[in-house]
Amino acid sequence: MGLSDWSPKYTVNHPVMDEHHHALFKLIDRLSEAIFEKKENEFIGELLNSLIEYTKMHFAAEEKLMLQVNYPGLLQHKEAHEKMVAQVQEYQRRFKEGDRTVTAEISQFLMTDWLVKHILGMDELYAPYFKKAFSDAKDQNAKK
Template identity: 30%
Template sequence: MDVVWSTRYNTGIQLIDEQHKELFSTVNELRTSVQAGADRQVIEHLLDSLLRASARHFASEERFMGEHGYPDLAQHVAEHAAMLTSLKELQAKFLESHHSMAMMVPTFMEGWFKHHISDGDFGFVTFLKARGLV
């Protein structure tokens, strides 16, 4: 089952929305590749891409939040750091036992996306809207 992008995840911030869509797409590509029995190198590349895209996205969000004085920035940064740590741990476990661990990544990311975008990112969007910035 794919991680499905929905308009309910639209933040109204074009860069953030594009990055969220990229992350959803990478997770879906990873899931499809694992289910199809793709080569280990393909999966490793996708995991690495997911990790890099996540780190890039988090840096964008954090920079944007910092520029606008978002009061919950520290909490948001902590959530990002925890997710990156979890993703790196899953990646390391994949290197030990590749196929079974690879399917855990899309499942983990799907749950994290749904929670983080709906709860965390929309708190920032509400903050920006109250100031007429979005």
């Protein structure tokens, strides 16, 4: 149990996005723990890689859905995604060059900017649009 436990109250009203967020919470938690426990470089490097790969897949899926529901904040949200990926890739570059001090910055960034500000802040803004689009669709199907 930690700060990064996903909870159903964080739902964005889409089961796949919730599943992605849940997986991201776990990845962030594993990486932060590895950093805290000062695991070897290779291990941390692999977790960092997985996080980046998973995130790219998730951001693309999320942007597709936002487009589908005509979410008005799409452009701004996409920009935030691009900035986050660029930031983590920059951390990764420093880490690969042997800069271990970057790990403290990574933990801080993942927990605050990413988990709290982005997933629990910015992502929540599209949740009502998803609710409307996807639960209305469900209702319509039920009526058929």
